[in-house]
Amino acid sequence: MSDTLRNRMTLARVRLAVQIVTLFFTVWGASVLGHYAADKISTALPALSCAYDQQHGAYCSLIPLEHQMHHRIGEAIAKAQQITLQVIMPMLVTLATFIAFFLVAGKAFCAWVCPLGTLQEWLNRAGRRLGLVQNAADSKTATRLRPVKWVIFLGLVFIVPLLAGMNVLPHNLGNPFCDMCPSRVATTLLGGQLEEFAVPEVFGIKFVLGGLGNTIFGFTLIGALALRQPFCRICPMLAMNAVFRHASLTRLVKVRHEKCGKCGICTKACPMDIPEIHHEHGRKAFNEDCTLCGRCAEFCPDDGIIQVKFGPWAVFSSNRDYYKRRLKAETPEGDPKPVKFMPKPRPAGDAA
Amino acid sequence: MVRPSQLQVLRSTTRRAVRALLPLLAWAYHAHAAAAATGDAARSPAVGGAMTAPVHEHGGPPSAGRQSPAWTTRPIIQSAGRPGGDRGFAALAVRNLAAAEIEAYSPARPASPWRTRIDGGVARIAPTDPTQGGMHWIEAREESPTAVTVASTLWTFSSKGPAPRALLDTPKSELEIVPQPAVNRYREGGSWDFVVRFMARPLPQAPVAWETQNGSRGELVADASGRITLTVPHDFDIAGQTETDQINRLQAQFVLTTERVEGGKTYQTNFNAIYSPDRIRGKSLAWGGGFMLLGVGLAVPLLRRKGKAHV
Numbered sequence: 001m002s003d004t005l006r007n008r009m010t011l012a013r014v015r016l017a018v019q020i021v022t023l024f025f026t027v028w029g030a031s032v033l034g035h036y037a038a039d040k041i042s043t044a045l046p047a048l049s050c051a052y053d054q055q056h057g058a059y060c061s062l063i064p065l066e067h068q069m070h071h072r073i074g075e076a077i078a079k080a081q082q083i084t085l086q087v088i089m090p091m092l093v094t095l096a097t098f099i100a101f102f103l104v105a106g107k108a109f110c111a112w113v114c115p116l117g118t119l120q121e122w123l124n125r126a127g128r129r130l131g132l133v134q135n136a137a138d139s140k141t142a143t144r145l146r147p148v149k150w151v152i153f154l155g156l157v158f159i160v161p162l163l164a165g166m167n168v169l170p171h172n173l174g175n176p177f178c179d180m181c182p183s184r185v186a187t188t189l190l191g192g193q194l195e196e197f198a199v200p201e202v203f204g205i206k207f208v209l210g211g212l213g214n215t216i217f218g219f220t221l222i223g224a225l226a227l228r229q230p231f232c233r234i235c236p237m238l239a240m241n242a243v244f245r246h247a248s249l250t251r252l253v254k255v256r257h258e259k260c261g262k263c264g265i266c267t268k269a270c271p272m273d274i275p276e277i278h279h280e281h282g283r284k285a286f287n288e289d290c291t292l293c294g295r296c297a298e299f300c301p302d303d304g305i306i307q308v309k310f311g312p313w314a315v316f317s318s319n320r321d322y323y324k325r326r327l328k329a330e331t332p333e334g335d336p337k338p339v340k341f342m343p344k345p346r347p348a349g350d351a352a
Numbered sequence: 353m354v355r356p357s358q359l360q361v362l363r364s365t366t367r368r369a370v371r372a373l374l375p376l377l378a379w380a381y382h383a384h385a386a387a388a389a390t391g392d393a394a395r396s397p398a399v400g401g402a403m404t405a406p407v408h409e410h411g412g413p414p415s416a417g418r419q420s421p422a423w424t425t426r427p428i429i430q431s432a433g434r435p436g437g438d439r440g441f442a443a444l445a446v447r448n449l450a451a452a453e454i455e456a457y458s459p460a461r462p463a464s465p466w467r468t469r470i471d472g473g474v475a476r477i478a479p480t481d482p483t484q485g486g487m488h489w490i491e492a493r494e495e496s497p498t499a500v501t502v503a504s505t506l507w508t509f510s511s512k513g514p515a516p517r518a519l520l521d522t523p524k525s526e527l528e529i530v531p532q533p534a535v536n537r538y539r540e541g542g543s544w545d546f547v548v549r550f551m552a553r554p555l556p557q558a559p560v561a562w563e564t565q566n567g568s569r570g571e572l573v574a575d576a577s578g579r580i581t582l583t584v585p586h587d588f589d590i591a592g593q594t595e596t597d598q599i600n601r602l603q604a605q606f607v608l609t610t611e612r613v614e615g616g617k618t619y620q621t622n623f624n625a626i627y628s629p630d631r632i633r634g635k636s637l638a639w640g641g642g643f644m645l646l647g648v649g650l651a652v653p654l655l656r657r658k659g660k661a662h663v
């Protein structure tokens with residue numbers, strides 16, 4: 001690989017390319033692949049693909065989970081039926097498909113695939129370019145926020161749909177998270193659909209959940225200009241990915257290093273403001289909030305301390321030269337360095 | 353080892369949590385009772401006029417029932433199964449056509465259709481291979497020396513099957529109305545293409561009459577390539593539907609009809625399918641925008657706040 005190419009090929013750029021492709025695929029992919037392929041792929045896509053499938057709409061991995069809880073497990077318990085293979089098999093198949101996904105890509109789903117993650121990241125870049133003051137969660141706030149995503153994940157993806165299926169809660173609480181998901185609103189709007197942005201006009205559960213979704217969407221839209229990944233911090237996908245993160249093939253590895261105590265650039269670089277990547281090593285450093293963006297590894301100034309690994313292979317390893325190069329483009333927090341417009345040097349022979 | 357003081361804290365926290373949850377559970381039961389009551393009301397058959405049928409979200413076309421009258425005088429094929437759909441087979445009834453059997457074409461082998469007798473008004477159709485589902489073409493015909501009348505529809509079996517491209521390309525009767533592409537569920541306000549074919553060739557300028565279960569009707573004329581575009585009208589009456597879920601569950605049918613006289617014989621073909629309300633029915637863009645602005649307002653302080661600024 002030539003030096004110029006090597007200098008230009010940063011992990012951030014590779015990730016940006018993947019994000020552009022996945023954003024395009026999840027938002028506009030259906031029109032490219034055609035009607036029948038869209039039908040099939042939409043049900044196979046693991047998550048956050050509402051805009052992808054205009055025919056069925058609002059389909060992501062949380063839907064099968066909510067659906068299974070609501071229609072299969074919940075209704076079966078309500079009817080006091082035996083839990084037969086007919087009930088358990090579809091549930092297991094659903095679980096198996098996305099466990100397979102999360103075991104391979106793992107946390108990388110968030111920083112590399114999720115369209116809402118990408119949008120928030122780009123909005124924050126825009127905010128920095130506009131010179132807005134940036135807010136960061138200190139370690140206490142970041143830690144205190146953590147249970148929220150678990151409450152949403154367990155409550156709105158498992159328990160409420162289950163209770164709705166058992167007829168303990170109203171039937172229209174069958175997909176509560178999807179009804180308030182800001183990604184559904186964002187991606188469908190990008191796909192030119194207004195249906196998901198509109199909120200039910202009659203006051204009721206759907207009105208409340210839809211209204212909440214749009215409020216979160218509005219907050220995320222503006223908040224992301226001055227705070228990195230505001231919605232990610234409470235996203236149930238972050239929790240779901242966290243469950244399998246240590247079993248996943250793609251993961252973050254940090255080894256103990258003497259200099260870490262005085263450094264902490266990794267936490268500054270981390271869009272999720274994770275203090276553990278600075279203070280811990282080993283399993284504890286790969287925190288439940290990590291989105292596997294790899295910024296901590298990119299901005300770690302020492303060789304081989306933080307690695308993004310796939311199976312036994314290090315996909316990326318922190319490295320002093322790379323760190324120096326990376327600093328030329330932006331600060332660890334993500335502030336762009338001023339763009340310098342240098343006049344193109346004239347060839348020597350051109351001199352008058 | 354848990355200390356007694358810790359136990360006390362735990363007990364009082366649990367008590368407080370239970371007390372806080374009680375009104376929530378009471379509300380949940382109350383809300384559920386109300387929802388169940390409105391749900392039952394919506395499920396009872398509509399009296400007179402169109403039979404707009406609320407059915408289970410994941411079911412097949414509206415159930416016709418064995419004895420219920422057809423909503424149209426045109427030949428159609430309707431589900432006669434359970435409202436939630438039957439597992440593995442389709443119970444189908446033919447209306448307004450004296451047909452003894454139903455013919456089914458699979459997407460995997462469209463050249464090898466199979467026939468099922470209509471028994472007691474209903475034919476039970478199952479895919480030849482239970483692992484090969486997907487969209488099937490279903491057809492019934494009545495024939496006399498002077499006329500051939502065909503009713504046709506599409507039925508999707510839940511197990512996966514190939515895309516129905518070959519299925520649609522294969523000629524299945526003399527005169528056909530073929531959706532392009534095949535759609536599981538049509539929606540109000542959507543525009544959809546169909547091709548009229550006669551003896552396997554597109555039929556230019558063919559007149560096509562359409563009619564919906566909700567009472568709309570009209571006529572279209574095929575273009576030079578035999579293509580018509582049907583824009584499904586907004587004709588669901590959603591008055592009294594309080595929840596978007598209820599509105600989304602509404603289904604009705606439409607039927608397209610074309611006729612051609614050739615060699616002293618009248619050929620008539622009908623294609624019927626189901627459609628649902630526009631996904632925006634019962635929703636408000638103004639409320640959507642209002643809530644979004646609320647979120648924007650809540651985030652604005654972040655833009656001004658002198659927080660812990662990054663370098």
Ligand code: SF4
Nearest residue numbers: 110114117232235237
């Ligand atoms: S945390 Fe949620 S919103 Fe953020 S990138 Fe992951 S899935 Fe997307």
Ligand code: SF4
Nearest residue numbers: 270290291293294296
């Ligand atoms: S810990 Fe590292 S990889 Fe994980 S989110 Fe933070 S910067 Fe990205």
